[in-house]
Amino acid sequence: MVEIVNVVASGALNVELDLERLADDIGEPVACYDPDKYPGMYLRFEEDAPLITVYRTGKFIITGADSEDESYSLREQFLSLFSDMGVIEEPEDKWFAIQNYVCTGELEQNLDLNALAIGLGLENTEYEPEQFPGLVYRPESGESVLLIFNTGQAVITGARDLQTAENSFKELKTRLSELFKS
DNA sequence: TGTCCTTTCACTTATATAGGTCCAGCCT
DNA sequence: AGGCTGGACCTATATAAGTGAAAGGACA
Numbered sequence: 215m216v217e218i219v220n221v222v223a224s225g226a227l228n229v230e231l232d233l234e235r236l237a238d239d240i241g242e243p244v245a246c247y248d249p250d251k252y253p254g255m256y257l258r259f260e261e262d263a264p265l266i267t268v269y270r271t272g273k274f275i276i277t278g279a280d281s282e283d284e285s286y287s288l289r290e291q292f293l294s295l296f297s298d299m300g301v302i303e304e305p306e307d308k309w310f311a312i313q314n315y316v317c318t319g320e321l322e323q324n325l326d327l328n329a330l331a332i333g334l335g336l337e338n339t340e341y342e343p344e345q346f347p348g349l350v351y352r353p354e355s356g357e358s359v360l361l362i363f364n365t366g367q368a369v370i371t372g373a374r375d376l377q378t379a380e381n382s383f384k385e386l387k388t389r390l391s392e393l394f395k396s
Numbered sequence: 397t398g399t400c401c402t403t404t405c406a407c408t409t410a411t412a413t414a415g416g417t418c419c420a421g422c423c424t
Numbered sequence: 425a426g427g428c429t430g431g432a433c434c435t436a437t438a439t440a441a442g443t444g445a446a447a448g449g450a451c452a
Contacts, residue, residue: 220411224440252408253442265409267441275440277410314439316411346436347414359437361413369412372438403448408441417434424427 216317216370216383221279225289225310227272227302236268239299257292264288282312282376315373319383321366321390330362333393351386358382 233255237247240257247255254275257266264278266288274292279285289310296302327349331339340350348361348369358373360382368386373379 217412219413220438222410222439249443253444254408256409267409269441271442273441275409277440279410311440316438318412340436342436343415344435347416348436350437361437363413365414367413369437371412374439397452399450399452401448401450403446405444405446407443407445410439411437413436415435417432419432420430422427422429424425 215380216319216376218280218315218317218376218379220277220314220316221282221285221312222314222316223276223279223285223289223310223312225274225276225308227274227296227308229272229302231268231270231272231301233268233270236299236301240295259288259291266292285312286310312374314371315376315379317370317373317376317379317383319368319370321362321368321387323366323390325362325364325366327362327364330390330393334389353382353385355382355385360386362386 233247233249237245237255244259245255245257254267254269257268258264264276264284266274266276268274276285276288276292279288293302293308302308327341327343331341331349334351338352338354348363351360351362353360357378359371361369361371368383370379370383373382
């Protein structure tokens with residue numbers, strides 16, 4: 215149906231962190247911290263692994279996971295590290311939530327995006343090929359945004375859960391079949 | 397008009413998609 | 425020297441976070 219390519223999640227440790235010291239203790243290349251460039255400390259446990267951005271306030275973001283499970287297991291690894299270092303008490307349940315799913319989908323047909331913009335409704339679409347080759351479609355449900363390309367490839371983003379992303383894509387396919395029927 | 401406070405925005409990261417531009421390198 | 429190719433990077437989308445800059449409004 216749709217393939218997840220990126221999951222963004224965020225959470226909080228509820229403790230103030232000394233990022234300078236933490237970055238020194240963990241060391242490169244796992245930890246990178248340059249407050250002149252960006253206020254967050256970057257953590258990457260392995261090369262090409264998802265990125266964890268940690269802030270002074272104890273809040274953190276995980277980007278680059280390709281499943282909800284990977285996101286949660288990264289969080290576990292992160293909490294264990296901070297627990298072992300004595301930064302937090304126990305890796306107990308702290309606030310954590312998936313914020314955004316980015317998925318791709320295949321519509322299996324080439325599309326005339328000018329005609330599609332009219333068919334889907336100009337109030338729900340943005341298509342300026344000089345600016346960007348994809349059509350931006352915002353379904354009335356407002357729970358996700360889809361980028362549609364003339365090759366039939368689509369990107370679904372902004373969904374809080376996988377079901378929402380799948381529903382948005384399914385709804386688009388239904389609307390497409392209705393448009394091509396008439 | 398000057399000062400202060402609030403609001404807004406850009407920055408950064410990941411990721412797919414695709415068209416365009418720009419530059420480096422290679423071959424003729 | 426000119427043409428071709430490939431790679432990098434820009435455009436747009438969502439989302440979290442903290443910081444700094446800029447803009448706007450309010451008040452003396």
